[in-house]
Amino acid sequence: MTRRAWWLVGLNLLIPGSAQSLAGDRKLGRFGLGATLVLWTLAVAALVVWLVWPTVFLTIVTSSIGLWVIALVAVFYGGLWIVLTLDTLRLVRLVKTAPAARAWIALSSVFVMVFxxxxxxYGAVIATTASGFLSSVFASGPPEPPDENGRYNVLLLGGDAGPDRDGLRPDSIRVVSIDAETGQAVTIGLPRNLEDVPFPEDSPLHEVYPEGYGAIDGCEVDACMLNSIYTEVELKSPEMYPDAEAQGSEPGIEAMRDAVEGITGLDIQYYVLIDMAGFQQLIDALGGVDVVVPEDIPIHADETFTTVAEWIPAGEQHLDGYHALWYARSRHGTSDYDRMARQLQIQESMLAQFNPANVLAKFQEIAAAGSQVVKTDVPQSMLGYFVNLASKTKELPIVAVDLVPDNGVDPEEPDYAVILQLVQQAVVPPTPEPTE
Structure with missing residues (x-):
């Protein structure tokens, strides 16, 4: 009876339903075995799809319907395993087993059930949380094709709304251009203080500023710089972009999209706005980030960015959200270009932290923080494709092009022909001539 008990417990773990088929309710056993076979079939099919068509697999597991189906399946099998395990414990007949083995048999059965x-x-909770998070952050709608160069261009905006400001103003402005086939990425950093920003001819801002933003008679806000365009349109003239909110965007964001397209010559298909005020929550949810600090960086005591409260020391540091945010935005004794470099460093460190083990372990915290931090018009239908593309991007070196004085760009008197040339050389490098 003791050997029989261990066999039943083992079979219940390896082939749920087999214990009932051998020693109990045959009808329940057939149902359990059928459900087990279906689960194994689904697992094998999922593995094949993942290996052969990864984009299809990722599209399914990043769609709301797919995630809810996964959650319902998980709940069903969780309930079935509880029923089968309790029934197996009944079939064991503990009173007829050796006294020394009874506790171990019972504990093993309970462990199997709990596991x-x-x-x-837990899988059902993760699936439903993911469904809510993705639905709240990502837009609905059809996917966009890549541009004429076969690339997707995404505008990344880091918004910083402080008490010394009238509305939000993007302090971090970067374009990520990704090859739609290979995943090779180019990041283009745009200084927030670029002046005389040009707009495409079909932009409503081109009619107001045909010679560039603020180039003739100034603008409607204090400083006529690139990051002021968001503030001006959002607060002064949102009617320029009447369809922005219906398309999952904002007038200010669409104005920034036009401005960046005018500067880079790229077609910006999507945007991602990260609220820096909630940025530290996301990093804390990730468990912090590891960065190499090149020199001591000050943390300011107030919003005037003049009084130093403490310092982030140079060297290898593990930063929590508060210190990472200040590392990215500190101004005291540093330039905007220093800040751009630090912001890129934090972004790269965060990407490194987004590994499957870390995300699964802290998914609910990450999802809760991310839904408050991120706003985007990337449609949920494109998530599977972009996740698969991102896996290729991580394997390739990223080309960084910062439009700063070291690269021949003067923000106060920028030569936009030179900027276009820098962008094109990075995004569409010349094909080397074949050697004879």
């Missing part, structure tokens, strides 16, 4: 049902329950 299988608990894993299924």
């Amino acid at each position: 299988l049902a608990g894993s299924a329950g």
Whole structure:
């Protein structure tokens, strides 16, 4: 009876339903075995799709319907495993087993039940949380094709709304251009203080500023710089972009999209706005970031950015959200170009932290923070494709092009022909001539 008990417990773990088929309710056993076979079939099919068509697999697991189906399946199997395990414990007949083995048999059965049902329950929670997070952050709508060069160009805006400011103003402005086939990425950093910003001819801002932003009679805000365009349109003339909100955007964001397209000559298909005020929550949810600090960086005591409260020391540092935010935005004794470099460093460190183990372990915290931090018009239908593309990007070196004085760009008197040339050389490098 003791050997029989261990066999039943083992079979219940390896082939749920087999214990009932051998020693109990055959009808329940057939149902359990059928459900087990279906689960194994689904697992094998998922593995094949993941290996052969990864984009299809990722599209399914990043769609709301797919995630809810996964959650319901997990709940079903969690409940089934509880029923089968309790029934197996009944079939064991502990009173007829050796007294020394009874506690171990019971504990093993309970462990199996908790492990299988608990894993299924946690999977259901993750799936429903992910569905809510993705629905709240990502837009609905059809996917956009890549541009004429076969690339996707995404505008990344880091918004910083402080008490010394009238509305939000993007302090971090960067374009990520990704090859739609290879995943090779180029990042283009744009200084927030670029002046005389040109707009495409079909932009409503081109009619107001045909010679560039503020080039003739100034603008409607204090400083006529690149990051002021968001503030001006959002607060002064949102009617320029009447369809922005219906398309999952904002007038200020669409104005920035036009400005960046005019500067870079790229077609910007999507944007991502990161609220720096909630930025530290996301980093804390990730467990912090590891960065190499090149020199001591000050943390300011107030919003005037003049009084130093403490310093982030040079060297290898593990920064929590508060210190990472200040590392990215500190101004005291540094230039905007220093800040751009630090912001890129934090972004790269965060990407490194987004590994499957870290995300799964802290998914609910990351999702809660991310839904408050991120706003984007990337449609949910494109997530599977972009996740698969991102896996290729991580394997390739990223080309960084910063439009700063070291690269021949003077923000106060920028030569936009030179800027276009720098961007094109990075995004569409010349094909080397074949050697004879």
